[in-house]
Amino acid sequence: xxxxxxxxxxxxxxxxxxxxxxxxxxDLGDDDAWxxxxxxxxxxxxxxxxxxxxxxxxxxxxxxxxIVGQIAAIGKAAxxxxxxxxxxxxxxxxxxxxxxxxxxxxxDYRLCSRTDVRSNSPILRYGATSTAVKPSLWGGFSELxxxxxxxxxxxxxxxxxxxxxxxxxxxxxxxxxxxxxIQPSPGGTAVIMGPGQxxxxxxxxxxxxxxxxxxxxxxxxxxxxxEIASKLGATHTLASDRQDxxxxxxxxxxxxxxxxxxxxxxxSLKPLMDAVSLIKTGGDVIIAAPKNEGGEVSYLANQLxxxxxxxxxxxxxxxxxxxxxxxxxxSGRYPLEAMCTNVFGLDEVDTALRTSNxxxxxxxxxxxxxxx
Numbered sequence: 001x002x003x004x005x006x007x008x009x010x011x012x013x014x015x016x017x018x019x020x021x022x023x024x025x026x027d028l029g030d031d032d033a034w035x036x037x038x039x040x041x042x043x044x045x046x047x048x049x050x051x052x053x054x055x056x057x058x059x060x061x062x063x064x065x066x067i068v069g070q071i072a073a074i075g076k077a078a079x080x081x082x083x084x085x086x087x088x089x090x091x092x093x094x095x096x097x098x099x100x101x102x103x104x105x106x107x108d109y110r111l112c113s114r115t116d117v118r119s120n121s122p123i124l125r126y127g128a129t130s131t132a133v134k135p136s137l138w139g140g141f142s143e144l145x146x147x148x149x150x151x152x153x154x155x156x157x158x159x160x161x162x163x164x165x166x167x168x169x170x171x172x173x174x175x176x177x178x179x180x181x182i183q184p185s186p187g188g189t190a191v192i193m194g195p196g197q198x199x200x201x202x203x204x205x206x207x208x209x210x211x212x213x214x215x216x217x218x219x220x221x222x223x224x225x226x227e228i229a230s231k232l233g234a235t236h237t238l239a240s241d242r243q244d245x246x247x248x249x250x251x252x253x254x255x256x257x258x259x260x261x262x263x264x265x266x267x268s269l270k271p272l273m274d275a276v277s278l279i280k281t282g283g284d285v286i287i288a289a290p291k292n293e294g295g296e297v298s299y300l301a302n303q304l305x306x307x308x309x310x311x312x313x314x315x316x317x318x319x320x321x322x323x324x325x326x327x328x329x330x331s332g333r334y335p336l337e338a339m340c341t342n343v344f345g346l347d348e349v350d351t352a353l354r355t356s357n358x359x360x361x362x363x364x365x366x367x368x369x370x371x372x
Contacts, residue, residue: 005025007143007145009139010368025135025137026134031078033073033078033082035145036070037141037145038069038089038370040066040141042066043066050353062131062138063353064142065127069145071088071147082151092153093154096126098112156330176321178260186209189212190206191215194217194264194271195226196264215258218238218240240274257307261285261286266290279307287313344368345369346372352367352368
């Protein structure tokens with residue numbers, strides 16, 4: 001089985017440099033497929049790879065892993081395995097796990113070393129695999145993308161537009177981190193530090209989990225994001241550069257602190273220091289952003305010890321969180337379209353990445369539409 005044309009793709013050929021390239025679309029076997037990419041969201045990890053901050057030599061790579069599209073061609077065995085046919089709209093997880101290691105067998109396939117962007121070994125992962133690895137089309141910033149036999153696909157609910165469906169990753173991450181990694185506390189308090197796309201996903205997850213108070217902190221320039229957080233269910237929003245976060249949260253909670261604090265602020269260790277000061281006895285502190293500076297480890301340890309609190313690092317999503325995320329997006333219960341702030345074509349991928357980085361021009365969730 002073959003498609004009779006090549007695919008135009010935006011390739012990150014070097015640090016902060018993109019070129020439009022053409023790649024041939026080859027034959028398929030029984031176990032794989034080709035995808036027409038309809039929309040692909042831009043994630044912070046895309047920028048980290050684009051800036052070559054993650055610390056491995058990716059080589060030329062087609063970025064983009066928040067992928068939604070239609071099956072263009074598919075092998076017979078793959079159609080049976082995935083339960084899809086030509087024309088089926090699917091969301092594609094970025095992970096291409098080995099399927100046989102202990103992590104994969106336990107359900108934690110997102111942590112498998114073969115698909116871990118932090119691994120020092122060769123990896124297979126959408127948005128992070130070099131174009132030197134045949135058939136080259138391993139990312140969502142492309143007209144067509146190869147679907148490896150280990151791909152993890154999810155049917156997109158009928159009627160859900162591709163641009164909105166790309167939110168499946170920030171929403172499923174929120175569900176995984178707030179509702180599945182820990183035991184939710186209905187009627188309790190959740191503090192979410194950072195109102196980006198994943199922070200807003202956590203707001204929705206906290207609302208769905210029954211938290212009575214949902215407090216979102218950002219900076220004074222995050223006014224538009226904090227306003228959207230309120231529309232999605234936040235009961236309080238705070239600008240931590242103008243307000244004392246700890247005293248404000250303690251006032252809201254009558255001095256008891258939060259049941260869970262999610263730190264989504266990359267780089268600085270201060271938000272994590274604040275998080276362990278905000279948590280109530282027996283609560284959970286969730287780290288969902290990498291840190292790159294030192295700090296008082298003894299302070300963190302003593303605060304956690306004194307509160308008998310749990311410090312948990314979280315990464316990614318899985319089948320158990322993506323499926324409810326897609327259903328939630330399709331339900332229309334939340335005005336999630338407010339998160340979709342910018343749309344770019346394939347020739348504008350560099351602009352899309354720069355716009356997404358740091359929320360330039362008020363961006364929250366940036367989408368690339370390769371077929372536009």
